[in-house]
Amino acid sequence: MRIIARSTLAEFWLNHPTAKEPLEAWYKETEKASWETPDDIKKRYPSASFLVDNRVCFNISGNNFRLIVKVNYKFHIVYIRFVGTHAEYNKINAETI
Secondary structure (H helix, E strand, O other), X not given: OEEEOHXXXXXXXXXXXXXXXXXXXXXXXXXXXXXXXXXXXXXXXXOOEEOOOOEEEEEEOOOOEEEEEEEEOOOOEEEEEEEEEHHHHOOOOOOOX
């Protein structure tokens, strides 16, 4: 999968250093993945939540952080829409961010 944009993750882990390792692991694993359908994601990430408009919410680092992406399955692109703490996640609309 092609992931846009890693810089969003890097900016986040500058302020939250404990997020760096799990976000890098997610990035590397996703980069090697070939998701064709939401089922492909669910097999690897059973706790992932699926939202409208091909958005997926991942629990990162034991649910300390949340990552929302939008997946274009046809072109194998993952767009990072949000990364934040659980508290920050509670303040946004995950379906429109």
